[in-house]
Structure formats: C-alpha cells, structure tokens
Amino acid sequence: MPALSIHNLEVRYPGLDQPALALEAFDVAAGQALVVTGPSGAGKTTFLNAVTGLDGRGKGVVAWDGVNLIGLSETARDAWRARHVGLVMQNFHLFPGLSVLENVLLPQRLAHRRLPAGLRADALALLDRVGLERPHQRAGTLSRGQMQRTAVARALLRRPGIVVADEPTASLDPDAGKAVADLLIDLSTPLGATLIVASHDPVFLARLPRVVTIRAGRVGSA
Numbered sequence: 382m383p384a385l386s387i388h389n390l391e392v393r394y395p396g397l398d399q400p401a402l403a404l405e406a407f408d409v410a411a412g413q414a415l416v417v418t419g420p421s422g423a424g425k426t427t428f429l430n431a432v433t434g435l436d437g438r439g440k441g442v443v444a445w446d447g448v449n450l451i452g453l454s455e456t457a458r459d460a461w462r463a464r465h466v467g468l469v470m471q472n473f474h475l476f477p478g479l480s481v482l483e484n485v486l487l488p489q490r491l492a493h494r495r496l497p498a499g500l501r502a503d504a505l506a507l508l509d510r511v512g513l514e515r516p517h518q519r520a521g522t523l524s525r526g527q528m529q530r531t532a533v534a535r536a537l538l539r540r541p542g543i544v545v546a547d548e549p550t551a552s553l554d555p556d557a558g559k560a561v562a563d564l565l566i567d568l569s570t571p572l573g574a575t576l577i578v579a580s581h582d583p584v585f586l587a588r589l590p591r592v593v594t595i596r597a598g599r600v601g602s603a
C-alpha cells in the first residue's frame with residue numbers, strides 16, 4: 382500500500398495573501414488510517430485535492446511511494462488517481478438516471494473498452510455488502526444514505542491502495558452517517574488501504590487511530 386511523504390508543500394490561491402496550505406513535512410505510513418479535521422476554511426479540501434492530485438497547483442513534494450504528484454501533468458495525475466485512489470465525496474457524484482450497479486461500474490466502463498471479467502459480479506457482491514438490495518434501482522431514487530453507500534462501493538470496487546473521503550457523512554442524518562462511516566472503515570481496513578478522511582464525524586474521530594488538525598493551512602496533531 383502506498384505511503385505518503387509531503388515536503389515543503391505550499392498551495393496558494395489567487396486573492397489570498399497567505400498560502401491556503403503550508404506543510405513543511407507530513408507523512409502517512411502505508412496502510413495508516415487518519416482523519417483530517419479543523420475549522421471551516423482551514424484547508425482540509427485543499428489538502429485532499431493535493432494528496433489525490435485533483436489539484437496540481439502546489440509547490441513542493443507530494444509523493445506517494447516516491448511519485449511526486451506536483452511534477453505530473455493533469456493527464457498523468459488523472460491516470461495515477463484512477464489506478465490508486467478510491468474517492469468518496471460529500472455530494473456522492475452519482476448519475477441519477479443510471480442504476481446503482483451502472484454507477485458503480487461506470488469508472489471501469491470508461492477506463493476499459495470491455496469491462497474486465499468478474500467485475501460485474503464483484504460489484505454485485507459489494508453492493509450486497511453495503512446493504513443495497515436493488516442494484517437496478519435508479520440512483521436518483523435512492524435515499525441520501527443509500528447514495529453514499531453506492532459511492533463507497535464505487536470507490537472500493539477495484540480495491541484501491543489509497544482511499545480518500547471528503548466529508549463523506551456531512552450531508553447525511555446521524556444514523557445514515559454512522560452506517561456509512563462504519564462501512565468505509567470496515568471495507569477499507571481489510572484491503573490494507575491507506576485511508577484519509579476529512580471529517581468532523583465522531584465515528585471517524587473515535588475509530589481512526591490518527592487525528593490531524595488543520596488550522597489556517599497548517600497541520601498539528603490533535
């Protein structure tokens with residue numbers, strides 16, 4: 382599983398005097414699970430965007446097993462992310478007109494001309510595991526908790542080495558949020574994945590072994 386090593390990272394946005402993120406040295410061991418927390422505007426999303434290569438604008442080193450995302454083109458970052466990262470976002474990013482199963486398979490349909498053998502069966506098994514009993518239901522008709530379960534299944538289908546989630550339970554009611562948080566941890570752990578979650582959710586804060594607090598773009602341990 383990939384380990385993360387950040388050195389002298391600075392991310393600036395136009396119009397801000399101070400960097401939105403400034404990290405001299407920050408490491409995540411292979412297979413470690415951590416929650417990133419901190420006040421609104423502190424830089425949590427900026428951090429996740431840097432470590433997933435969604436945003437390559439920073440200066441410095443954001444290296445996963447020696448691959449510095451900052452030095453890569455957007456196309457190369459996209460390809461690296463598709464291979465290594467399972468992403469879960471606050472607002473699900475599902476296609477409402479597609480079925481649950483098709484949403485889970487869509488990234489693989491886009492990445493391969495033919496769906497790799499066994500993937501459909503894997504997706505169905507994963508949907509069963511996350512408690513979605515109607516794989517052919519249109520995603521637009523799901524409850525919000527079910528939508529996020531679908532997104533979790535989509536993120537984990539290819540057994541990524543890195544799982545990153547940005548406020549995955551923030552738009553869910555407490556019961557649905559707890560179920561999603563538990564699922565994300567319970568399904569990532571057996572993969573041995575390096576897990577990074579930005580959240581204030583007490584489930585993540587209680588269950589993940591490392592808590593990192595970002596304040597005004599700087600990191601400390603809570």
Ligand SMILES: Nc1ncnc2c1ncn2[C@@H]1O[C@H](COP(=O)(O)OP(=O)(O)OP(=O)(O)O)[C@@H](O)[C@H]1O
Nearest residue numbers: 394395396397401420421422423424425426427428
């Ligand atoms: N594209 C951008 N252009 C200009 N400023 C930005 C941009 N994106 C983020 N910022 C600013 O950078 C700072 C950090 O933003 P970021 O979204 O990383 O915070 P956050 O901790 O994720 O906040 P929240 O918890 O509210 O989502 C904020 O001051 C924000 O206004």
